[in-house]
Amino acid sequence: MRPTLQTVADAVGVSRSTVSNAYSRPDQLSPELRDRILSTAARLGYSGPDPTARSLRRGRVGSIGVLFTGQLTYAFTDPFAIQFLIGLAEAAEHHNTGLLLLPLSEDDEEAAARSVREALVDGFCVYCVPSDWYRSLAQINPRGLPVVGAELRDREAGAMFVGIDEAAATRAAGEHLIRLGHRRLAVIIDRGTPGRGTGPLRVDDFDTLPHYVARERLRGYRDAFTAAGVDWPTVTVVNAAANTRAEGAAAAAHVLDRADRPTAVFAITDLLAFGVLDALRARGLRAGRDVSVIGFDDIPDAATARLTTVRQPAVERGRAAGVLLLDPPPEAADRQVVLPTELIVRASTGPAPTATPTERN
């Protein structure tokens, strides 16, 4: 039988409590006794208090749950997501806490709910979960644990929140394009429709996009363009099958080969924007001259690629979420964090070509 605290206590001739203290509260007993306890424990093959029992008694398990849906692949392919996770992990490590990745099945809602209900965690962070998957954070977590969300509605519902003003960020990017004279825009998003591949999306779809982020970022662009008098329905929205460079290029092909090629393309992530740059290169088009390209995230490679993009503090977002979960500020106001974004202008955007594209160069 595996040894327990009691086994060790009996062997040393002290009470169970004292052995417990030897591990968890070294200041509560004399160093000699502690050594004696630890060495007999080692002799008996006892490797410290059972984590499960300890958690039950203490009421804290020492890990926070990270909720995903669908493809874990997605979550790990997205550089932003990874940065976020790194920030979260930093905060967690600081609190001696682990991260429990909880892949939630998208098909079996029952099983997903069970995963959440049965997870051994002290709190949840909603990571890559489509908006229509849950109505509110309360639904995700009937257990009353702390949960931090990343969507505006979470913020409005008074839940803990860490995010950015997505729409304001893309509005700034849109205004930049407007100032440069662009009037024909194409937008490339991913996860626009579940299960559908690459292809144009009807623009009136976009208010019902399953992902909050896509919805909001599109809204920001629309606001910038309609404010400048551009008719929004002329904007083409193309869905990419995945958030990858290759799919970005494939999606870009849908608009670049048209006669009324847009003068500017907004990609909802930098990764997709890289694909757009690839597609331009493959066609002998110059980014920032023939077609302006603008991304989102400012991932590390964006600077090298000279990509104009919206920078968001990804690591900081993760860290802030971790801090909220691990020691929530007493003031409710401090439990909602909105981080700043910044438009980083690089060489991939420039004045809209005045002539028709084919006449240039």
Place this chain on the structure above:
Amino acid sequence: MRPTLQTVADAVGVSRSTVSNAYSRPDQLSPELRDRILSTAARLGYSGPDPTARSLRRGRVGSIGVLFTGQLTYAFTDPFAIQFLIGLAEAAEHHNTGLLLLPLSEDDEEAAARSVREALVDGFCVYCVPSDWYRSLAQINPRGLPVVGAELRDREAGAMFVGIDEAAATRAAGEHLIRLGHRRLAVIIDRGTPGRGTGPLRVDDFDTLPHYVARERLRGYRDAFTAAGVDWPTVTVVNAAANTRAEGAAAAAHVLDRADRPTAVFAITDLLAFGVLDALRARGLRAGRDVSVIGFDDIPDAATARLTTVRQPAVERGRAAGVLLLDPPPEAADRQVVLPTELIVRASTGPAPTATPTERN
């Protein structure tokens, strides 16, 4: 006070066990009673059995620990690592199990040991841990939980193991280069020395490299080249500061600008190989003509980049590790899995240039 099983049992007028069964063994009671229990539970705000208490009683927590060291950043920047994790997550999801990421501090060995000792997991998977960090898997896990390793010595120690024959894989790659007439080789590795930046490594260092993978892959190359009569010490080993494209390019610069430029460069990962390709391009050199480049992993982008590389089944490795942990085969022999690798020849390797490189085009 939060409701417990007892609270619900009292409200419904049944025993605690019956309420427990309502959640965990629906076949043990009549559907009517079950409904009655679940609805009063909902009314009382009881959200199912407490996971901690359940884990204590059941002796299973429903998650497996993934051990890292150092930068979580590293673990998530490496495409192979991510593929591995995806495979692991797949197996885990299948068993209704979560993944607990355990970042182990490299500085504070005491704290790291405590993390392992106190982790709420059913088993461990050693993920990105340098070889000199532990002597054997037994040391990592004094609790007697299942552990799966990825190093040969783990296999030799009879522990659970999932891996590839690293040295054989690179030997095949080396033989390919030899057949093409290459005799001057440079090798680019990362994590060659902890804390050191980009730069050449003394070749006699490599048997003491902290990472098993680097050691073994170098060994395979050495074997191939020495078998062909090439003096191994003429091979330059360059350490890259990180496993990134940019650092790969920086490391490549150390050998490409020399007079006796190698005719072939082996990068220990595809990511580094991409950097080498970038460095070649920047110098107007043609991959596969002027300098052959060979990578390792066969990550998705490798095909597009036409990179010759060694393919290893990354996702499969993760999945196999998960299966071993989650339901270990009864036969000891089946608890050690060696997966196949395959040399994928693409355009980045070609015959060694016969004249000196500068004379050719």
Place this chain on the structure above:
DNA sequence: AGTAGCTTCTGTATCGATACAGTACGCGCT
């Protein structure tokens, strides 16, 4: 009627620890 067998539910023991109040004891001070 008796008993066998099934389903449905109950009751107690147990998982392995920590919290907290309490005891014992030594020491300095008056």
Place this chain on the structure above:
DNA sequence: AGCGCGTACTGTATCGATACAGAAGCTACT
């Protein structure tokens, strides 16, 4: 001696569930 106080340790109650043996009730068959 008597009192106060701090340190070192003990003992019991408790955390919230599940396992398992057994009881009760009901049908079916001889």
